[in-house]
Amino acid sequence: MIRKVVIGLMVALLGVAFWTLTSGYVPDAELNRTAAYYAANAESEVGAPNIVTGIIVTWRGLDTLGEVTVLFLTSAIIALVLSQSKTPKGASGAGLLPSGELLVTGARMLAPLIALFGAYVIMNGHLTPGGGFQGGAILASGVLLSLLAEPSRRFGHTVIARIESFSGTFYVLVGLAGMAYAGGFLDNGILPLGRFGTMLSAGAIPLISILIGLKVGAEFSSILESLHETEDA
Amino acid sequence: MAQIALATGFVLILAGLYGALTNRDILRMIVAFTIADTGVNVVLVAVGYMPGRTAPILDAAVPVAVASQRIIDPVPQALVLTAIVIGLGITALMLAYAYRLFRLRHSLDISNFTELKW
Incomplete structure (x- = not known):
């Protein structure tokens, strides 16, 4: 009972703080100096119509490299944490019911289309809303669909690890260039x-x-696989 | 208008925190954290919004010369893009730990894990 009251009180206090922030909020009338600089120089300095991509990939490119590193760490830690409860090879997905013809056929038809859409989003990242992160997530959603449709299926860990290390190394090399x-x-x-x-x-x-x-898609896929290949799956 | 979006984000944060504090089930706590995470993203995007302006993409409607009068702030959008990806990583990490905890006690009730309780 006391717990509930304390929690309610804390949330209410935080709510009051948020309320003051909201009620006193006036949207800016014009862009701040950083944003105005980005807007004015997007064409001459970066050449990308999508200013958000210009910021992420070029002006704040180092932050993006750091973020990709955080993602890599996440997927490595998940693989480490779950490695002790991995299914033995060959026995995986044996006790599962088949997922049905509709789902399997549908997934087989959709997976290439999803991959194509992911490639489209990645390639048009500097022109339209999109880019590496979004496209990578779409690629990984295709992997998730095929994992759900065929639970006993295994993707090659070596292939994914190679794609991941290749793109990571090449990314740093492009930065050094x-x-x-x-x-x-x-x-x-x-x-x-x-x-x-x-x-x-x-x-x-x-x-x-x-x-x-490629890197984000490979990392998300390896996270999905690690979660998928646990003993109870 | 901007206040509505801002208030929605703050309500989501509060709902997420309340859910994370009151639920006893670890999976429900993870869902609550995800809701709070979404709230933070909504607040950040709402702060970058400016009335009567368009998306920060230069095209025929938004020539470079007048871009700074026509587009909204692109910086919060770039930040939120980063935050969404990291949020997904954190959710996956929480799920992996939840799985390990389940293997340990065969239960996801937080009251079965008393080692760090005081």
Whole structure:
């Protein structure tokens, strides 16, 4: 009883604090200096119509590299935590009911389409809403669908690990190339900026998007697989 | 308008915190944390919103010359993109630990785990 009262009181106090924030909130009339700089220089410096992608991949590229590293750590820790309760090889998914023809056939039909859509979102990251992270998540959703449709199916851990390490290494190499041939770490000026608004433009942004997409897709897939291959699954 | 979005986000945060504190089941706590996480993202996006402006993508309707008068703040959107991905990683990590705890006690009730209780 006391617990409930204390919790209620805490949430209410926090609610009052949030209420003051909300009631006194006035939206900005104009962009702050950072955002105005990004808006004014998106075409000349980065060459990407989608300013959010320009920020994530180029201006704050180092943060994105850090974030990809956090994701890598997450998937490595999950694999470590769950490695003790892994099913022995061959016995996996043996006790499960078949998932039915509709689901299996539907998944087989949809998985290539999902992969294609993921590739589309990754490739158009600098032109339309999208990019490496979103496209990578879409790719991993295709993997999730096929895992759900065929529980006894196993994807090759080595393939996923190779894709992951290849894209991670290449991402850092592209960043270092920016230091050597352009303005700094992860500068997209190592490739020509091209014509504004076309698919092959914005320097190295499409390349970095592909690498991020592959890495995020591989990491999410390896997380899904680790969760899937536990003994009770 | 911006206040509605902001209030929605704050309500989601409060609901998530309340759920995480009152539920005894670990899976429900994870769901509650996810709701609070979504609330934080909604608040961040709402802070970047400006009335009467459009998405930060330059095209025929938003030429570069007038871009800073026509687009909303792109920085919170970039932050939220990051936060969503990290949130997914944290959820997966919590689920993995929940699974380990279940293997340990064959139960997901938090009152069965008393080692850190005081």
